[in-house]
Amino acid sequence: MHDLIVIGGGPAGMVATVYAMRQRLNVLLVTETLGGKTEIRCEFPGIGETSVIRGRQLVDRFKNEIAYLRIAHRLERVSRVERRDSKQGHPSFTVRTAGGEELESRALIVASGCSFKPPQMPGAGRYLSKGIGYSALSYAHLFLDRTAVVIGSGRRAVRSALQLANSARQVYLLAPAAGAPPDGTPLTEALGDLENVTVLENCTIDGFNGDEYAREVVVGLPGGRQPQHVQADGFFVESEAEPCSEMVAGLVERDARGYILVDSRNLTSQAGIAAAGDVTTVGHEQVLVAVGEGAKAALSMLEHLLERR
Ligand SMILES: Cc1cc2nc3c(=O)[nH]c(=O)nc-3n(C[C@H](O)[C@H](O)[C@H](O)COP(=O)(O)OP(=O)(O)OC[C@H]3O[C@@H](n4cnc5c(N)ncnc54)[C@H](O)[C@@H]3O)c2cc1C
Structure with a gap:
């Protein structure tokens, strides 16, 4: 014993x-x-x-x-x-x-x-830990004057975008179709006030491009709009x-x-x-x-x- x-x-x-x-x-x-x-x-x-x-x-x-x-x-x-x-x-x-x-x-x-479930997005596997990561909280302070992308729809993703927005020049929150950020929560309201945060809701993640690191995500937009290519210095997959x-x-x-x-x-x-x-x-x-x-x-x-x- x-x-x-x-x-x-x-x-x-x-x-x-x-x-x-x-x-x-x-x-x-x-x-x-x-x-x-x-x-x-x-x-x-x-x-x-x-x-x-x-x-x-x-x-x-x-x-x-x-x-x-x-x-x-x-x-x-x-x-x-x-x-x-x-x-x-x-x-x-x-x-x-x-x-x-x-x-x-x-x-x-x-x-x-x-x-955490590994990200199931086209091209993500190639860049996992090379530009695509988790735990925005751990890296947010390093994004001073840089661009960051957060992928996720829940509270965790919204919180990560807020943490990054404290340092980063520009943050994109890509909320896939599975569900948009929880409306009405204080975090979402706070995001709405931030000029350096862009939220793309009901989107799909169609692929990543890059070299040694991921440099760009291809975002499918609803309503038959042209896909958007978002370039960034880091991509955080923040699922629950x-x-x-x-x-x-x-x-x-x-x-x-x-x-x-x-x-x-x-x-x-x-x-x-x-x-x-x-x-x-x-x-x-x-x-x-x-x-x-x-x-x-x-x-x-x-x-x-x-x-x-
Ligand atoms: C990609 C990434 C980067 C991060 N970077 C940082 C950073 O730079 N700085 C920082 O402070 N934090 C960072 N974090 C967060 C930090 O790593 C975690 O908060 C910390 O590791 C939590 O420690 P833990 O011991 O609670 O759990 P974990 O580190 O998750 O360890 C859990 C352990 O339990 C074992 N286990 C699970 N289930 C079972 C089971 N059924 N039977 C036996 N064993 C089991 C696992 O094998 C593992 O060894 C990062 C997290 C991630 C995902």
Whole structure:
């Protein structure tokens, strides 16, 4: 029986694991990948390495420590978590992996992040991470006096356009036919006021052109109008993310989209389970946020275990 199992090896899960190891807990990290989204790298033309603090640099120390200690981690997908109660009424948890293993633990941290569907647009695959990326929030400050395109129809896309508009000379929000930005929300109203934002609604994304990087998107317009060619320095696909929380569905409280509800100490509605990072309702998808939340979750689970010793 482990003291603690951490599910997910992104920044939140890696930091939680290292904190727990330093507190001499018998901890196991179960994760599909080590590094999480910090392994994804986006490059934009004219933006040098020195302009960016890469998430990867921030977490490499933690990653090396875990990678070195092979007994502390397992590269596997978790499919389900179940609760068991001891005779004394203390909960413990069975973590089932896709490989059919059953791992037992007194406490759990869910740090499984959220996933994005890869863009299904003609020509996008060729330029993914080369001019086409996600996470406008992470790169917005680098678009000073540049042009950026945001592709998406939901709240996330509108928010990304706003973030980019703070720095960029011109922002295009391309809202595909599947649905226009939610009218009447404060964000959409704010977009309407900005002179450097152009919204093209009910459009189709017909292709990308470029060289080493994507430089241009071909936008199909409704009403039989001529397609528009929009040139930009970066293209952000900002579709809604999906929290990877199915393995604890029914065990912890989640919001309508599946994000795990946590309190200010990262505790969930289930005693013995904490959650951290992008999988939670905390939001603000940033490495530094995930790192801090992971540390908090580990300390909260340490307290939980000490109180029940
Ligand atoms: C393209 C891109 C660029 C970004 N650039 C920056 C940046 O420059 N700066 C910045 O601060 N932020 C950046 N971000 C955001 C940042 O990467 C995330 O906020 C951060 O990685 C979240 O950390 P996390 O640990 O919560 O989740 P993640 O990093 O998503 O890690 C989740 C982990 O859980 C694992 N997992 C998922 N499901 C399961 C399962 N069922 N079983 C086992 N393991 C599972 C995954 O394999 C992964 O290892 C970027 C995001 C993207 C998408």
